[in-house]
Amino acid sequence: MSFLIVGASVAGTRTAIALRQRGFAGHIALLESEEHWPYDKPPLSKDLLADGPDPDVPRLLTPELAAELDLDVRLGVRATGLDPARRVLVTHTGEEFSYERMVIATGAHARALPVPSGLAGVHTLRTLDDATALREALAGRPRVAVVGAGFIGAEFASAARGRGLDVTLIEALEVPMSQVLGDEVGREISSIHTLHGAGLVTGARVERFLGSEQVEGVVLADGTEVPADVVVVGVGAVPNTHWLADSGLPIDGGVHCGDRFEVDGFPSIFAIGDLALRRHPLLGVTARIEHWTNAGEQADAVAAIVTGAEPPSPQLPYVWSDQYGARIQLVGRPSLGELAHREGSIAEGRFRAVYTDENHKPIAQVSVNDARAVAAFRKNHRRGGSLVDLVGEQTPAR
Template identity: 40%
Template sequence: MHTLIVGASLGGLRTAQALRGRGWTDKITLLGAEPRPPYDRTPLSKEVLLGKRSPEQLGLVPARVLQELDLELHLGTSAAGLDPASGTVVLQDGRRVGYDTLVIATGSVPRSLPGTENLTGLRVLRTVEDALAIKARLVAGTSVVVIGGGFVGAEVASAARETGAAVTVVAPGPAMMLRVLGPVLGSHMTAVHRKHGVRVRSSVFVAGVSGQDRVEALTLSDGSCIPADSAVIGIGAVPCTDWLEDSGLRLRDGVVCDERLRAVGAENIYAVGDVARWRNPRYGELVRVEHWTNAGEQARVVAANIAGESAVHDAVPYVWSDQFGVRLQIAGRIGADDAVHYVLGGPETERFVALAGHGDRLNAVVARGEVREFLRYRGLLVGNGTWPDDTVER
């Protein structure tokens, strides 16, 4: 029985580890598009930009552990196509690799700004090379524009301010991190960024980028112009499914899967991590989650199902973000119409714990700092999912 895992980042490697951890002795092949051994991308927008971690310190497992997994490892190898009927993956160089079970773990790629590919000083952030190029331009006294107010943009803005750079964030919505935090807590974190010296331009988008060989200024949708020594694009990501377009798999902003992370209509194909859009039994709908914890949890579910068990993935989403030296943690999903109740701190404090929900249903717990209290309320969310008694007057 040959298991082929396409994608050698967190989800792919953790799937291989989970299989071996279950005593799986059959052949496992792991394909990775990058030439580097599997590494952790999470520190790229944090410690790497601040020079606190080097690329050599990012490995997901030590070289010895990787070797002990007994994988057929192919790095610098990208998939170009999939033929489920014959059970083969076509590589970029034309070679074909057969499989009995396939795990799709190709992740996602950042969106870019068309027409700006040749401008020096304008980068997306996905790889080690991206992080090192951005870090080289984070110098005190320089001006950095972060395009996009999501989590990556917020983390880059935080790191850039810590280096002494002047930072402007261009956020298309009325607040930063709006998609994950909702309007109330998104506004709260936007205020935190402004308190730390970040200039936030909200409800506008970049209409144009000027410069000869390097970025020099950005024109916004309201007609204003922002000079820039460098800029970082953080306008979201799209799942890596281009190579699956002719495969016959159901694709909808990711590979559509059932609650066991099995691709719909394909008994021997699974998806894990950013590329998976699965039916979450907890929410009764298709969801896709681009977070570190989710990839690891999904890997264990996929491994269990490959090994012949029957496991579903119904975990409460969890994500964290380090900004200005304090950890922000979110468990659950916040709806746009959810009521928000602070159980510790308040809208004016940098550290807080807040609950969000609708009606009698508790939907999310958000904390900045305050780890112990976060864990307490996260337990309620994962358990019965109802508001605690002390918030009945919300």
């Protein structure tokens, strides 16, 4: 059997490696539009932006490992079309690749603001080239504005403050992260910015950028001007499905797939990682999950399914974020429950909030600098434990 994997980031490379580890002996081709050997993304907004000597690029796959695993890696090859009836994929050069089974792992790209820019100094942060350009820009000690106070914007702001730069975050919501964490916890978590000397403007919409060739600032809808030599726009990600537009695959804000990651109506094609839209077996909702761990877990599950093994048990979504020396960890989907318990604070350097469902069972948790709380939450969730089991009697449930 021949396997074609499109997109060689964490979902794609981990599928190839897991297939070999699970004994798949057929041909595996891995197509990637970037020229770089596959690299990992989380360090791009963390170690790669920190002051100091140039850090090593974190590789997901090297030429040596690819040779050892007999992977046919094609870099700089962009998929532009797919004909599932003929089982043929077409690339930007017109080359055709046929397949028996395929994994779509083309992930997502950074969402742009609906505001014209074209100015030097306005960046997004998704790829190694983006991070390299930003690292160079930060070395010039610019004034920094960050549009969007989600995880990527927050990590960039933290890296810039780590270099002692003036940083202002501009957030459209009244409370950063409130759509994910709720108002109370969103307010607590985002207080980390002001605690570390960054400016935070909320409920603010970007009207336009200042400058003719080089950006000089950001103008907000209320007329406020935020001066800046570097602007990072971190307002979410859009799935890379444009190349599938004429394929007939079910695409609607992601590629729809089923329990076993087979694209709905196309059983020889799997979709995994940031672009896969699927009913989560533990959450009971259909969602794309843009987390590193999720992409790796799905890759391994597909490799198991293809090789006839039992796929690993599904896990709750998990994401971490490193900001100002603190590690924030989120398990589950807080928006599917109610805030039931909180302890500690950002100012104290340790914090935890637990969310429960309608049966008062913990279903999500956000914690700061508390790895043991994550392990305890997972264990409690597996056992179907109560809030008291998790946090003890002394803490008032609300």
